[in-house]
Amino acid sequence: xxxxxxxxxxxxxxxxxxxxxxxxxxxxxxxxxxxxxxxxxxxxxxxxxxxxxxxxxxxxxxxxxxxxxxxxxxxxxxxxxxxxxxxxxxxxxxxxxxxxxxxxxxxxxxxxx
Amino acid sequence: xxxxxxxxxxxxxxxxxxxxxxxxxxxxxxxxxxxxxxxxxxxxxxxxxxxxxxxxxxxxxxxxxxxxxxxxxxxxxxxxxxxxxxxxxxxxxxxxxxxxxxxxxxxxx
Numbered sequence: 001x002x003x004x005x006x007x008x009x010x011x012x013x014x015x016x017x018x019x020x021x022x023x024x025x026x027x028x029x030x031x032x033x034x035x036x037x038x039x040x041x042x043x044x045x046x047x048x049x050x051x052x053x054x055x056x057x058x059x060x061x062x063x064x065x066x067x068x069x070x071x072x073x074x075x076x077x078x079x080x081x082x083x084x085x086x087x088x089x090x091x092x093x094x095x096x097x098x099x100x101x102x103x104x105x106x107x108x109x110x111x112x113x
Numbered sequence: 114x115x116x117x118x119x120x121x122x123x124x125x126x127x128x129x130x131x132x133x134x135x136x137x138x139x140x141x142x143x144x145x146x147x148x149x150x151x152x153x154x155x156x157x158x159x160x161x162x163x164x165x166x167x168x169x170x171x172x173x174x175x176x177x178x179x180x181x182x183x184x185x186x187x188x189x190x191x192x193x194x195x196x197x198x199x200x201x202x203x204x205x206x207x208x209x210x211x212x213x214x215x216x217x218x219x220x221x222x
Contacts, residue, residue: 035210037154042117042199042212056209088154102146104156 002026004093004105012111013081021076021108025093029103031055032074034066035090037107043090049074050096078110086112116140119200119213126220132187134216136200139181146210147174147185148199156199159185190220 005024013019025032031050035043045058049068068074072093078085088109092102118137126132136145147159160167160174162183167174171190176183187194200213 033210035212040214042201042214043156043210044212045209048209058209090154090156092156101161102158104148104158107154109154 004091004103006089006091006105006108008108009106010109010111012113014113015081015083017081017112018077018079019081019110021078021089021091021110023074023076023091023093023105025072025074025091026103029093029095030072031094031096031100032068032072033092033094033102034074034076035092036060037088037090039087046076046089081112083112086110116211117200117202117213119198119216121216122214123217124219126190126218128191128220128222130190130220132190132194132218132220134185134198134200134218136183136185136213137181138183138200138202138211140202140204140211142181142202142204144203145176145183146201146203147183148201150197150199150215152196159198187218190218192220192222194218195220 007022033048034046037043047066048056052068063079066076088107090107091105094100120135144163146161150156171188173186197215199215201210
């Protein structure tokens with residue numbers, strides 16, 4: 001089985017632009033969560049989705065939004081990009097929401113110029 | 114003060130040495146995760162525990178809920194163990210994980 005896949009792997013945008021990042025969970029996993037990791041720091045929680053519903057949201061501005069599709073894949077959207085949005089964006093999937101093991105994708109490296 | 118503190122931030126060891134990485138947290142938790150991140154970004158979940166001790170190969174993780182402390186031990190360390198080790202805690206039924214900043218481990222041959 002394929003692991004968690006994220007696309008694209010790398011992305012360069014300019015300030016003010018919008019970006020969409022994609023995540024496909026492991027087959028059978030219904031929960032997807034998103035994290036932002038700035039260089040040299042630990043990841044920070046952005047969103048969790050389960051069964052297409054938002055189940056948790058971290059301390060991020062409304063410029064960040066996400067959704068989950070019927071096939072459990074997910075998109076993370078960031079509007080009005082700022083230089084500070086440059087980071088590695090990680091997606092993780094799990095079978096449920098109650099502290100099951102997480103499986104991470106390799107991430108999307110976003111650079112905002 | 115961060116809710117999750119790891120020590121040390123950096124650790125250099127010789128191949129074969131016993132390694133210990135510590136994690137302290139200040140909030141009530143339902144589970145604690147130990148993660149491994151190699152250069153390039155990919156994260157692998159090593160352990161998830163809410164009490165006691167778990168062992169997988171050369172890796173051992175322990176947690177003391179009363180003291181709000183966990184340790185990750187690596188026995189007979191090897192250069193391929195070189196990575197960033199991250200402690201993360203979850204406090205409820207969703208994945209609002211709170212992460213430590215990570216410990217960069219370098220094992221020299």
